[in-house]
Structure formats: structure tokens, C-alpha cells
Amino acid sequence: MSKQRTVVITGAGTGIGEACARLFASRGARVALIGRRRAPLERVARETGGLALDGDAASAADWQRFIAAIKADGGAVDALIACAGGFGTGTATETDDAAWSAAMRANLDTAFVAARACLPDLIERRGAIVLVASIASLAAGPAVCGYTTSKHALIGLTRSLARDYGPHGVRVNAVCPGWVRTPMADAEMQPLMQRYDDTLDAAYQRVCADVPLRRPAHAEEIAGICEFLASPAASIVTGATLVADGGSSIVDVPTLAFDHL
Template sequence: MSVHTSASLSDSLSDTLSVLAGRHALVTGANRGIGAAIARTLSAAGARVSLLVRDAARAEGVAASLVGPYTVVVADVTDHEALLGACAAAAEALGPVDILVNNAGTAESAPLLKSETALFDRMIAMHLMAPVWASQAVLPSMIERRFGHIVNVASVAGLTGAPYITAYTAAKHAMIGLTRSLALEVAPRGIAVNAVCPAYTDTDLVTGAVTRIVQRTGRAASDALHSILSDAGQTRIVTSDEVAVAVLALCAAPAGSPVGQAVVIDGRAPEGGR
């Protein structure tokens, strides 16, 4: 697996933007949306970044935007053996993984009575088992070095609930449970495990949801988006960069803390704020 260093790498990165200097970050689902924003943010902070994607060609744009060393590894994260192979290839290319961001995800909607077992299987495989397998792949070297960060990109749906996405919500709840239990297990070994829980974010998943509403109801796209946000109690859509900054903050913290946190990113002002 080849390793690349962007020609645009700047020698003028400040200390603030070098907080992750020398660290190797592996980001799953890094070719678009939140995953791409996380990869760019960690790269700007000094990390060497492995982009784990299903299609290498679709990662070219993200790779070109990184400011530091990177590699691209390919796997369907729901394929156990392929995922383990990709994690091993990333470690061979850029060294042991210091930061794992389990970001790859997808969402499917259906009323429970129309949700077949296969739908639940897909959601559990993507949002629970893929993070389990990736964590199992990188933890041995983290434990040996007594350092590491694992960040699971969950969802506010993993803390609450919503109609017509029962399978997705159940899988994200499982991801939060994995985060909290694994955090307690490995914190004594210098490894921090946390989750971020974005509300509706400016990704193609939301775009797809809006499109389906438009096709089903004939409403304008702006009205459909407003309806989605209103039902979730959001006044605005969250940006991918907001999620990426939260991930960076967790990865820049000492490995001993925080652990087991589910950081909500919902775009709302704090209580008493404006």
C-alpha cells in the first residue's frame, strides 16, 4: 500500500495545528461527508491519516486536500476479513494506529412492520460490528504502547429515538453501549474511547432523506428539510466541520480522559445562550 505526502504540506503549521504531530489516525468512511471533514481536520492538526474507503477512486478528492502524509486502504467495513486486512495495510504503511475513528455509516428507514431481518442485520453490521472489528484490529498495539484514542461517530438517535428508523436507532444505541463498556475496559491501559453524536448534518444522507420526502409528497426541498429539522428540534443543520472539531478535541485530550463520553453536536445554543 503506497504512502503519499501532499505537495501542499506547509512548513508553517503552528503549534496549535500540530497537536497530533506524528500520530497515525485511521478514519473509516473517509471519502465523503463527516468522514472527509474528520480526515482533513486531523491532517491539519499534524496527523498521518489513513483513509479507509470502499472505493479508492472516490477518495481521491479528499486525499488531495490533506496537508500531510496519508494512505488509502480499501474495504467494505461489514466484511470482517477485508476490514482486518485494511487495518493491517494502514499500519504497515504509516505505523501503528494511534487514533481510530469509526465513522463509516448508512441509514435506512422503514416502519417497524416493514423492517425485515436483513435491514436490522445491515444496520448492526455497519454501526456495531464494524467498529467492534476495527477496534479489535488496532487495540493490541495501543495496549502495548499504553496509548490510543477510539472515537465512534454515533448519532443523537443513539441517545433518544425517532420514528421509522428503528433499526438504525437500535444500532446506534448499540454503538453507544460499545463505547461506554469498552472505555471502562481499556482506560486503565491509557486508551480513551468516546463517541460523538451529531444531529442532522449536511451530508448526502440528509440530502437523500429530503429527496425521498419530495418524491413522496411533492413538497419543496426547503420545506422538506425544515420539516426534518423541526421534528428533531433543530433550528439549523449541523456542519460536518463541527463534528470534525469535536473529534479533534477528543483526540487531542490526554488519553486518560475523557472516557465513555457521548458528545452531542446538535447545533443548539446552550441553556441561557443566544
């Protein structure tokens, strides 16, 4: 077996996934980069020495191909960082069957199918899984029914995997970021920018106005948490949900009016 640690990262072409790829590679890991778009994967692979594997992280057939390529490259999976995700906007009555299925596939199925495909190696290597969830796993925003529901389900998946595979030495944890400056979040700022004639920076400050740390995270900060949870430093941590939201989830919303007295 290879002595170099192999870390598989979904959604690795941009955002938190890209930041994870760069961090793990800088720590000497072999990184396998999975995503739908070939061009950004190849860019990150060139800069990290990683293996670019384009395809659908929610497809069992694609995972057979991914695992075969990883093994052909000389590795077995030591850690899975599941960053793939997507939107799921709209209230329940605004969400048709296709939109609901797309939200579940992007945010939940990608994590489940990835974990299932990697588990044989992870059991053998006593490895780790980190699922990148969201503060939408803990609370509901407006008109994001599919996203909120699928992200809540990631916490259940984390706990189920941790319970079933802990006896095999596999640790499974979730990270719940708040606002993170990524291309996906940049797109979510556009309505605020248009409504208030804000710059992108001002829009982020607007959504963080009641966050105790008063700022969004950088993708590199979330990558650092993922790296910790996948490392021996977290060897006794499993089934945990680590919230990384600048403190937004601790705010007692009904008392916000008192801030302005």
C-alpha cells in the first residue's frame, strides 16, 4: 500500500473544495480532485500535483471510474472531504419535482454516494470522512426549501455513518460554515448588490451585520477545519458537527432590536 496519504475531495474545482485541495497538497497528501467541470479541476491539479477526475459525484457508475483511477495512480483512499453542493432555492410551493430532486442530488446524494464508494478503502485504512454541510443544516433561511432540507439531511448522514463505521475505525464529522467568500456565495450576493446598489464587499458586510465576528469566512479557514477533522489530531472526534459561522448561530434573534437602543 502507498505510504503517501490520499485525500479525495469532491467539488474540488472552486471554493472550499479548491482550498482543501491546496491545503492537503501542501501538507504532503496526494489529492484526487472530483468535480463536474474539467477546466477548473485541471487548473487546480496542475497547481497541486493532484489527479483531476471529472464527473458526477452523485453517480455510482462515475465512482467506479474514480476509484479505479485513484488506485491506478497508486493510492487507496485515506480521507474523503465531501464539498460538492448546489442551490435549492424556492419555497415548497415554488419547488417542482425536478428542482427538489436536483437539490437532493447536489447536496445529499453527492455525499452519500461518495462515502459509500470510499468506505471499503476507508475501513481498510481506518480513514476519515468530512462532510461539508452548512448553517442551513441547523436553521432555515427564506425560500431555500430544497437546500435547507438537503443540508439538514447531511447531519443525519454524518451520524449514521459515524455510528455504523466507527467500530471499523472510520471517523465521520460534519462542518457547518456560515457565509464563506466563494463563487457560489458571490452569486447569492447579487440580489443585494442590485437592491441596495452595493459592492460585493458591502453586500457581504450587510449579511454579516449581526454576526458576532462581523465578517464572512475565507475558504481557507474552512479548509483548515476540514484538515483538522481528517487528521490524527482529531482521532477521538466522530459524529460531531463543527459550526464555523462567525458566531451567527448563537445570536438570539428576538433580542437584536436591543442592539440599537
